Amino acid sequence: MKQVLAGFRVLDFGHYIPGPYTAMLLAEQGAEVIKIEPPAGDPMRSEKGFVVLNRSKKGMVLDLKKEEGKKIAQALIKKADVVIENFKPGKADQLGIGYETVKVLNPSTVHCSISGYGQFGPYRNRPGWDPIVTSTATVYVEQGGTGIASPVFLVLPLASYYSAFMAAYSITIALIAREKTGKGQQVDISLLNSIMAASCGGLVNFEARERVPRSYQQGGSPVYRLYQGSDGKWFFLALGNLAFLAKFAIAIGHEEWLTDERFEGAPFMILPPVNEELIEMFEKIFAEKTRDEWLEFLQAEDIPCGPALSVEAFMDDPQVIANDMVTEIEEPGLGPVRQMGVPVRLSQAPGAIKGRSPQKGEHTEEILSNSLNYSAEEISRLKQEKVI
């Protein structure tokens, strides 16, 4: 079978992370994606991640602030299945690519807006930068721990990433609905709701909910946390159920733990101060051998554990290689760029990377002449007038 989204056309008006990442995920399942940038370009172009989030796309530059630029965009929308934008709410309307306009131009288009706080509600106009939204969503405070501890800032832009995953899913859901109704619709995705979905286990609330106080950056459960070997190297011990705890206790010669009441609540609910006592005890045990000696010993017993490595090392990880999740793409000016592969595998319609990220405006003329039948004269006039 051909790729699922083969024959679908996507216009990506996105910038920074959320919009572009969403469009990249759609492109690699077969969609033809045109990235449309303002004359100044996506501000993300100065960041190294740009080439990854924008690969597999064609690139076009349009000045949507000029009437003619708007006209070209709208002509493309008439032929598009999906429009993606992640401007501040309201800005897409000003640029002539908002849902209300798109709905009229092409009722079958799915229009996806991604923003910090969503298109509705009192914070809709707040600047929706990833760390700001993440902070609203309690994530840094939760990472820092309860009590007087400071919040802990997370280096990965998780809210942006999750919003892209949820957007790709939700757009596909809207395309499924379109098969029945023949109609497109607006899909409103917020970073806030996406990071809330990611932390939904912690957010659930009911009257009797007890919240366990904690401030452990290496994990609060003695049987599910980071430890150091005698060489100072770190590994994670993941005794995620009682069977693994039992295996572990027997393997290291502490069968008495099976009836030791300090382990009550294992694996995840061993509370202070008992957890601290056990963590200290485990630290002493693990200081007896090097990290790799422990890993070898524990893994031979089928006890879940693994080393803490750097992301550079992960690029050469044999499982990552087996999953075909690292690939190399030649980028002008950078050389061969090693980067992620296509994450979701469909057995009958596997996705594929379509090539490197476009240079700014690389395909502007091609798209104007092939898709919209602009003549060479018209194109050179548009260039002179700085519309393209």
Add this chain to the structure above:
Amino acid sequence: MHPLEGFRVIDLTTMINGPVAAMLLSDMGAEVIKIEPPDGDPWRPMLGGFLAYNRGKRAISINMKKEEGKEIARKLIAKADVLVENARWGVWHRLGLDYDSVIKINPDIIYLTVTGHGTSGPFVNMPGYDPLLQARSGQMVGQGGKDCPPVFYVVPLNDVASPMLGAYGAALALLQRLRTGKGQHVIMSLTNASICLQAMELMDYPGLEHINKGGDRLIGLNAAISHYQTLDKRWLMLYCPQEHQWQGLCRALGREELLFDLRFATPEKRAENDKALAELLAKTLGERPAEYWLEVLSQADVPVSLGQVNEELLEDPHCLENGFFEERDHPQLGWVKHHGITPRFSDMTGIIRRTGPLLGQHTAEVLAELGYTQEEIDRLVEKKVAFLMEEIEEE
């Protein structure tokens, strides 16, 4: 109308990554039946998480190690559009419910595997826990920083990313099936998710300098992207790396003179004198309470947020007005408040049919729908093939 209304999903999963995938399909209107072993999903004791990851579903409890239990599963699978599983690779092969066996029962099914490592490769048989991937993929080391201990993320980041992308894959397969009539096997893993969450970190090219931005109890990346404590001991997250944001900040703080301070005149200068700048900002922001700064900075359109705690988010006016939390009744807990459905559609709605079900809550109901008579159900319960809710509560 709900977008996936009429689609049936069989959920054979436990813990987090599988249940969330089926939950995301349920949120879009699919009818999800979760099949659990007699002792239930091991995540049930983590009550809050279990309720969140299993909302919307009906739950039946059967012993699939017995032939009659397996027969019930087969009947349900025969009528399903999607099957979701996240067992350690090999478990369903032993029970005869791997992809190749299932398509003999239901040739057009979409079989979604959300696993630890994938379906082949050297680690495929190893247990797949989210933190093991946090550790191996570089996430923990990246957060902890160079020469500091790695950091365990509280958000189960790969455990939620893999079902989001897995649900995307299942939706793609459903879209294709509407056109071709054919199903397929969709595969997503924690391993691949950990890479997707480091799309911009997992890169290499000649001359690329790898910078670890992490650190011990990190509060920000630099003075302009950081937490600051206010007079009333609350924390504000500030995001002002761009020139106009920096200028707006200085004015809003009443520290216009900083704009003329040579140490901070350009982004390069500010980077050079980052520590001095952070101290100045910390001092100023520490002089007034959070509420004051939030109002002043928001007025000036400076990106800022209060580091909210759970109770505050639950009462957050933006969340309330948008209906970002929904309450459902629970037979034992009274009410349960859930996060809302992530996408908002203009012409359709998602749906949270119920909070996470009790073990065996819908066993009798679902068996009756399959055509089992009351006598047959009683017999299955007696033979410990099927388990009802009441019986489990007594045990």
